[in-house]
Amino acid sequence: MTQELAPTLRDRSAASPAGWWRDAVIYQVYVRSFADSDGDGIGDLRGIRERLPHLAGLGVDAVWLTPFYASPQADGGYDVADYRAVDPLFGDLPDADDLVREAHRLGLRVIVDIVPNHTSDRHAWFRAAVEGGPAAPERALYHFRPGKGEHGELPPNDWESVFGGPAWTRTADGDWYLHLFAPEQPDLNWDHPAVREEFESILRFWLDLGVDGFRIDVAHGMVKAEGLPDIGLREQAKLIGAQVLPFFDQDGVHEIHRSWRRLLDGYEGDRIGVAEAWAPTAERLALYVRPDELHQAFNFQFLTCGWDAAAMREVIDDSLAATGSVGAPTTWVLSNHDVVRHTTRYGGGERGLRRARAAALLTLALPGSAYVYQGEELGLPEVTELPDAVRQDPAFFRGDGQDGLRDGCRVPIPWSGTTAPYGFGPGDSWLPQPAEWAGLSVTAQTGDPGSTLELYRSALAHRRELPGLGDGAMEWRDAPEGVLAFARPGFVCTLNTLARSVELPAPGRPLLSSAPLEPAGGTVRIPAETCVWWAV
Template sequence: MRRSSDIGPGIGDESAWWRDAVFYQVYVRSFADASGDGVGDLDGIRSRLGYLELLGVDALWLTPFYRSPMADHGYDVADPRDVDPLFGDLAAFDRLVADAHEHNIKITVDLVPNHSSDRHAWFQAALRAAPGSPERARYHFRDGLGHDGSRPPNNWPSVFGGPAWTRVPDGQWYLHLFAPEQPDLDWDNPEVPADLIRTLRFWLDRGVDGFRVDVAHGMAKPRDLPDLDPRAEIGSQVRHDNTLDPRFDDDGVHDVHRLIRKVVDEYPSRVTIGEIWVKEDERFSRYLRPDELHLGFNFRMVEAPFDADAVRSAIEHSLAAVASQSAPATWTLSNHDVVRHVTRYGGGELGVRRARAMALVQLALPGVVFLYNGEELGLPNVELPDWALQDPIWVRSGHTERGRDGCRVPFPWEGSAPPFGFSEHPGTWLPQPNEWVALTAESQLEDPGSMLSLHRHALELRKTHPAISGDELEWYGAPPGCFAFRRKGGGLICALNTSGGPVPLPPGEVLLSSGPMDGDRLPPDTAVWLV
């Protein structure tokens, strides 16, 4: 095996492949089913690598495919060094990595270090063991409050609803910041980091190109587990404020990232990407110090409404958050945890127009872009019937929050009716709507006006046009409800109009627009690239 001392970009190397890459998130359950059971799998992904190469992405991020009872669709990991039979086996994974590399596509995989499954051998041993035992020391077991210990050890809520504590038969409680089936690991126990190192090496030795670290602001907990301030926001997807919410962003988490980075740096050209729901730019930047993560998901663009001022603020904050480090900014509009942006931007034709505009904004920015499978087709969220919902948020909230299933519906590939080429099985794990017939990849591939063609064209220009270069932005004056920026270095101008009427274009020749132009004016809900 070649190590970084022999070859490959080291810390701070500006030539690292990932610095301006476009990653494509594959929600494994929902991308392509080769086995015919209605659930996506690794061989299904492999069968669609030609499409991904045609789209023009540089790397894939695969959601968890490890052994799991699937209480949270794979984010409850029972064995982090094996493939769940639902998705294939290790041989299928090896085939996928090899074939992806043949298509010049990198493979990054999810890493879930904050918690394990309650079916993990460690947790099962903890349940069998006595309070105070070494087996329980791998997790956060505590005695309860009150004379009989019947109250949880503190007031922490679960991200998925309800308390973050569950009581076991002998009276102790265990911590789970997510579902009860996802007990939090205690990172002060030396067995926990030692096991993660084994997991890192296992997948690196199989050829993965990096890791996306789930809940990268988690892991470390303050020793005294203090109560959460009642003023803290505690929804499933909010940027956490460490001064109010001690569950996340504890300073000890940086030791975990230094450990991960130390291992990953032994392998050439590998990348680490953190899911960081942290409120302050300065605290966010700490995760990107030279010996920690290479990249950090910044979710300000996800949170911004379709409004030029809000989007500009998200861009400026995202750039400011990495300015003190050598890391590039990251941009994303959707993922498997949030409402798809076509729906967030108003749905229907309006949502599609706005999503097309934001695709150009996102792809014009310096740094790294993450696309979520299906956004290149303009997929909206799906209003699923109650019987179909599977997200633990639906159950934990007492059926008051519908959860995230609506953004996870299987990918429509071809044909005129469900399952649209996703599977040979008509009963896909989540049902597809009939109206997706107009959104299939097949129907969009040869349509120059489709959302898919827009993404392909933009990705091709992003890779090849000299104007799309340079790490800094220069902002132009713009009418209310609009903005325009120029990439310093290359000179590309990107303008966005979120106002109610057409506005004059900045000077330059139109390179690409998200919709029809109005002479020398930029219509509402439209973005344009100029050179």
């Protein structure tokens, strides 16, 4: 089912022979919230295929799709019951094949999610493990353990679920099984060779269909410390990304990723692996992108950095140094389906949007690759006032884990029209859209030179045309406190993070600005919280 990529493919590999992913801009589609073709209120593969021209016109290089596999949907599809089947909510296998072919025709590569840390509790393996009792051989595919206490009534250790509460659930026969996320997501035992063999087969299935790579969910989590030792601390979810934990960022994960890299390298067309890996330092994150491991790893230190020039510069320096030490690109990201949208994180309202627009230009000017989460090109804010009755985030129903408010960044995006669902589909959307989103739709912003959508379109067009952007080197320039300035070949980027304008010598001809510039004689006045691109 593979297909030659279209001659019109926006492929920089000729200019960047080390690999297209090193400077690619990749657009994340949260499948259930992108476009609904059949009126059930849930986005689907056919809807995505019909909207691919928007992504081609935006100027991105590839699209990443969140899971669309057969699933009970206990965690938005990240609880997979069958990795080789499309869930009927989203279509069928021919729809997936059609989507990949159409994307390639339009010059877009396709990356799909793979979920290797855990399965659904409806997966055939886990059902056999439970139904077969303590002697079932399938229990060795997961982490089943006897409990502590006089009658085994206590969990085997003190690990907590990322979603809150214990990371263990007891079965009717008295054993406990590990789930670092929801109880419906039992963790696999990656020490078992059958698990490794199965996932190599799954990867080949989708590569043979023609996908260009995989975003690896919880890439830091498949290997657990020997003996599953206690941690001795509470609120463990807050420690993720801050320190190595016995269930996350164990060194053993790297051998798995090396084996997957060998598999990917066996296919033509530069197929890639992208790590969703939370690591406590930029140096540990860089281990995931060594030359014989994965191609990209999301830079969550950059995502979580506050609106502060000094902090931003430190994260950028640390990130570039760490990935540069292993010859890998840095992969910048501002938002995704698990975090509050950055328009809201940066303060919300007009200030949040102003900062978000500036941050977008900063991100797209930095060396390496960048990800765009659906709707950020529209300046969408987080939806913070969803009724409890419509929420579906499993963390919302448990305590002491994530904030439980991930639904707010997953509200279906607006395409057109003045009333909900704003062209998302023919029926009501699975999460309600705010009334003010009518003015943020793709149609409403198209052609408006001051809109966020046109800012993204212009930025991506410049990024493609300017040889100094994408992969390569950068050099900091002197700038006042609160201002970041760096140069790349033929290009300068200036970011004013301050709440007031600053007057600076113009380093060149202005190409693009996140807010209108204010001429000031022989200098230029950069407005508050504004980023400017200059041609030198």
